[in-house]
Amino acid sequence: MRENGCKSEASRRSFLDVLLGASILGWLGSIVYPVLRYLKPLPQTGPTGPTRLTREEMAKLEQSQFVIILVNGQRVIVLESASEQVLAFSAKCTHEGCTVTYLPGQSVIWCPCHDGRFDLSGRVLSGPPPQPLPKYVVQRQPDGGILVAAQGGVT
Amino acid sequence: MNGQRSGGGLRGWLERRYQLTPLLEFLRHKQVPLGPHSLAWYYLGGVTLFFFCVQVVTGALLLMYYQPGEATAYESIRFLTTKVPFGWLMRSVHSWSAQLMIFSLVLHMFSTMLLKAYRPPRELTWVSGYVLFALTLGFGFSGYLLPWNGLSYFATTVGTNLVRSVPLVGNWCLQVLRGGPDVTINTLYRFFAIHVVILPLVFVGWISLHLLFVQRQGMAPPLGAKVAPRGMKFFPSFAVRDLLLWLACFLVLLSLAVFAPYGPGIPGMDWELGEKANPMAPAYPGIKPEWYFLWEYQLLREFPPHIFGLEGPQVCLLLIVVLLGLWAVIPWLDRRAARDKPSPVLTDFGWAAILFLTFLTLMGWDLGAGAASAGPGSMPAVAARCAWWTLAAGGVVIGLRFLAGGSRWFILTGAALLQAALHGLGGVPYLPAGVIAAALAAITLAALLLGGRRSEPEAGGPG
Numbered sequence: 001m002r003e004n005g006c007k008s009e010a011s012r013r014s015f016l017d018v019l020l021g022a023s024i025l026g027w028l029g030s031i032v033y034p035v036l037r038y039l040k041p042l043p044q045t046g047p048t049g050p051t052r053l054t055r056e057e058m059a060k061l062e063q064s065q066f067v068i069i070l071v072n073g074q075r076v077i078v079l080e081s082a083s084e085q086v087l088a089f090s091a092k093c094t095h096e097g098c099t100v101t102y103l104p105g106q107s108v109i110w111c112p113c114h115d116g117r118f119d120l121s122g123r124v125l126s127g128p129p130p131q132p133l134p135k136y137v138v139q140r141q142p143d144g145g146i147l148v149a150a151q152g153g154v155t
Numbered sequence: 156m157n158g159q160r161s162g163g164g165l166r167g168w169l170e171r172r173y174q175l176t177p178l179l180e181f182l183r184h185k186q187v188p189l190g191p192h193s194l195a196w197y198y199l200g201g202v203t204l205f206f207f208c209v210q211v212v213t214g215a216l217l218l219m220y221y222q223p224g225e226a227t228a229y230e231s232i233r234f235l236t237t238k239v240p241f242g243w244l245m246r247s248v249h250s251w252s253a254q255l256m257i258f259s260l261v262l263h264m265f266s267t268m269l270l271k272a273y274r275p276p277r278e279l280t281w282v283s284g285y286v287l288f289a290l291t292l293g294f295g296f297s298g299y300l301l302p303w304n305g306l307s308y309f310a311t312t313v314g315t316n317l318v319r320s321v322p323l324v325g326n327w328c329l330q331v332l333r334g335g336p337d338v339t340i341n342t343l344y345r346f347f348a349i350h351v352v353i354l355p356l357v358f359v360g361w362i363s364l365h366l367l368f369v370q371r372q373g374m375a376p377p378l379g380a381k382v383a384p385r386g387m388k389f390f391p392s393f394a395v396r397d398l399l400l401w402l403a404c405f406l407v408l409l410s411l412a413v414f415a416p417y418g419p420g421i422p423g424m425d426w427e428l429g430e431k432a433n434p435m436a437p438a439y440p441g442i443k444p445e446w447y448f449l450w451e452y453q454l455l456r457e458f459p460p461h462i463f464g465l466e467g468p469q470v471c472l473l474l475i476v477v478l479l480g481l482w483a484v485i486p487w488l489d490r491r492a493a494r495d496k497p498s499p500v501l502t503d504f505g506w507a508a509i510l511f512l513t514f515l516t517l518m519g520w521d522l523g524a525g526a527a528s529a530g531p532g533s534m535p536a537v538a539a540r541c542a543w544w545t546l547a548a549g550g551v552v553i554g555l556r557f558l559a560g561g562s563r564w565f566i567l568t569g570a571a572l573l574q575a576a577l578h579g580l581g582g583v584p585y586l587p588a589g590v591i592a593a594a595l596a597a598i599t600l601a602a603l604l605l606g607g608r609r610s611e612p613e614a615g616g617p618g
Contacts, residue, residue, distance in 0.1 A: 101437030
């Protein structure tokens with residue numbers, strides 16, 4: 001009888017322990033979740049779809065053979081090759097995210113941070129970048145303007 | 156009794172309320188162990204603390220002008236250094252003090268490791284010091300971005316991008332750290348909060364804990380002497396010496412700040428404001444982190460794009476985590492020092508780590524490349540020059556350990572030097588050179604153990 005009393009007391013205590021543990025977890029969750037959610041940045045807003053190079057960007061492209069623009073909030077390098085072909089790639093090096101530059105004399109896209117080199121199809125020529133540079137679509141417009149869009153973004 | 160001893164006056168008034176006598180008695184009897192070892196190593200923690208105090212004071216003064224923001228961060232620093240009377244001096248003292256704080260902290264960590272001061276019962280003193288070291292690096296990294304110039308922008312881009320390599324939560328952590336997918340002004344806001352509020356609060360808490368441990372247990376006596384043969388009174392003898400050293404440090408700091416207000420101008424130690432950060436401009440050659448991150452920067456450069464089916468930066472991060480993790484738990488790895496016996500293998504491991512970091516740092520520094528740094532053609536020449544310097548440093552270390560300490564255990568130091576020689580002088584790529592050196596060290600260790608020479612470590616001196 002007494003043993004039964006002990007058992008029921010023990011099970012009551014275990015139940016209360018579980019209840020208390022669950023309450024503490026719930027309490028912690030109710031604090032941690034809003035903080036984590038607060039810290040996570042909001043999705044980027046801004047213009048989406050193809051980007052047309054401005055007059056200044058066109059001038060810079062002509063002068064330096066490359067220009068860096070924003071397409072859907074992403075940095076994109078637009079360059080003019082030796083054969084006067086306009087190409088566009090993500091400007092973020094696939095190694096550590098530095099902004100790449102174009103070396104017209106060597107026909108190479110170069111990341112100076114860790115000396116990563118890419119050819120004009122985006123493939124890695126040398127250095128530590130693990131992936132090729134994602135390519136963007138370039139479309140010449142009838143008025144001479146240049147439209148740049150993510151793959152599948154120009155119709 | 157308290158009433159009898161406390162008497163009148165302010166001291167008596169305080170004594171009646173707070174019973175200060177036991178504390179004063181503790182401080183009166185506190186001693187610093189004396190022996191054949193050098194006392195110099197005992198001052199490094201205090202020197203680090205002094206530079207931290209300078210950081211707090213100058214940081215508060217800088218805050219009175221600094222304005223975080225896209226159109227204000229860079230401009231406010233430019234205004235501070237060019238228009239505000241002595242603004243350049245405040246920034247210079249803050250920057251130099253940061254460098255000297257990390258320098259003395261690095262010396263403090265390595266001297267503690269090589270003298271085995273982490274051995275029981277001081278394991279947690281080591282761990283709390285290790286956390287303080289990590290927090291100090293966090294201070295350096297977060298403060299670097301605040302001037303919002305081109306160099307700090309790209310250095311932060313590279314530094315934060317490493318977080319992306321963490322499995323599963325890497326992308327989430329990167330977004331939280333940067334306040335978005337890229338380094339933007341949102342990153343600066345977050346780093347500002349981390350640098351001036353979060354880290355100082357955490358740091359003060361940890362430093363209190365660290366000092367409490369040191370006060371309760373006292374400074375570690377030399378290995379083999381559980382109780383130091385003699386002692387120097389902490390108050391006033393050691394404290395006065397500490398104070399004099401702080402004064403000397405202050406004079407050195409001020410001299411450096413006045414005569415080199417923008418740093419010595421070497422990569423990783425240069426705080427010229429330069430151009431404002433422009434996320435739409437390409438990176439440029441010569442982008443380097445602070446000198447204490449150069450070894451990581453160079454290691455990232457040495458890793459191939461892919462290795463074992465993983466991306467190079469991921470494996471690099473894993474290696475860094477493993478190395479730093481081993482360093483954190485060294486009190487539990489060093490079983491011989493725990494029994495108060497010499498542990499030359501761990502001493503050798505410490506020196507090998509120092510030489511490993513030295514070689515990488517010198518290469519990250521582009522030693523000898525001159526103005527043509529970062530050019531791919533200059534890399535073999537840079538590696539060769541750095542290898543010679545590392546071999547020279549290694550030769551001095553081995554010579555001193557042999558002559559002064561009677562040590563005969565140089566396998567890991569030899570492996571670090573072999574890697575430098577193979578890569579710098581033999582032209583073997585960095586990672587294969589490391590694998591060859593590590594394999595040879597492992598074979599030698601195994602041969603020694605299997606050859607029944609387990610007593611070899613015991614025969615070695617204190618290292």
